[in-house]
Amino acid sequence: MKPKNFLISASLLICFLGIFIPASGSFNPKQQKSLDQWAIHDLERPLPPVVIPGPPLPPVPPPSDAVILFDGKNLFNWVDAKGQPARWKVENDYLEVVPKTRNIQTKHGFGSCQLHIEWMTPSPARGEGQDRGNSGVFLMGLYEVQVLDSYENKTYADGMAGAIYGQYPPLVNACRKPGEWQSYDIIFYAPKFDAEGKLLEPARMTVIHNGVLIHHNAELTGPTAHKARPPYKAHAAKLPLMLQDHSHPVRFRNIWLRELE
Numbered sequence: 615m616k617p618k619n620f621l622i623s624a625s626l627l628i629c630f631l632g633i634f635i636p637a638s639g640s641f642n643p644k645q646q647k648s649l650d651q652w653a654i655h656d657l658e659r660p661l662p663p664v665v666i667p668g669p670p671l672p673p674v675p676p677p678s679d680a681v682i683l684f685d686g687k688n689l690f691n692w693v694d695a696k697g698q699p700a701r702w703k704v705e706n707d708y709l710e711v712v713p714k715t716r717n718i719q720t721k722h723g724f725g726s727c728q729l730h731i732e733w734m735t736p737s738p739a740r741g742e743g744q745d746r747g748n749s750g751v752f753l754m755g756l757y758e759v760q761v762l763d764s765y766e767n768k769t770y771a772d773g774m775a776g777a778i779y780g781q782y783p784p785l786v787n788a789c790r791k792p793g794e795w796q797s798y799d800i801i802f803y804a805p806k807f808d809a810e811g812k813l814l815e816p817a818r819m820t821v822i823h824n825g826v827l828i829h830h831n832a833e834l835t836g837p838t839a840h841k842a843r844p845p846y847k848a849h850a851a852k853l854p855l856m857l858q859d860h861s862h863p864v865r866f867r868n869i870w871l872r873e874l875e
């Protein structure tokens with residue numbers, strides 16, 4: 615192999631390993647340092663730069679080993695937060711939050727996983743800040759990747775679209791316009807606890823928004839919360855995936871995951 619070709623191959627390999635093998639025990643030092651520096655929902659915390667992603671794509675077909683959670687047809691795999699039948703609207707190939715009908719969650723629990731989910735915020739946009747296209751993807755029902763219309767809509771950095779809510783803003787703002795389909799690909803490693811409930815390993819997340827890396831192996835401080843960073847509390851190895859009813863008619867489609875354990 616020519617030296618130039620070798621260099622190109624080596625750098626491609628490094629990029630690949632860096633992005634797709636997050637559970638190596640390392641974390642993103644830049645992102646981690648920034649957490650210690652800022653209070654929760656700190657309005658002084660700088661907003662990440664805007665990156666214009668590529669154009670919206672048709673639904674990304676799931677691979678053969680995926681668990682299909684929503685294929686556009688029904689809410690068979692979901693219940694509401696009280697275990698009652700989920701009442702969100704299913705239309706065409708998507709489901710839509712029906713305000714005040716409660717969060718919905720999967721009937722089955724999951725731990726570490728690779729999750730693909732597509733979402734769209736309402737168009738025309740209404741409201742400002744957190745009151746605009748707000749929902750959320752909660753891994754294990756506890757660890758939220760924020761869904762929000764962050765297209766030309768300012769809010770606190772750790773609560774914008776793609777934020778690990780209250781902890782880490784996305785590395786960049788890769789939001790599409792309201793009314794356009796967007797995607798999250800989330801590589802989530804569940805926290806581990808010993809038999810006494812002591813934390814052995816924190817949860818970690820790598821997130822790709824519309825094909826753009828927005829978290830690289832971020833180490834979570836505990837469950838995500840509003841105006842709080844609560845510590846870890848031991849929980850089951852598998853818990854339902856939850857989507858948030860924040861009273862805005864946000865849409866979701868093509869939801870699938872691959873279990874990583």
Ligand code: MG
Pocket residue numbers: 748749750760761858860
């Ligand atoms: Mg939310």
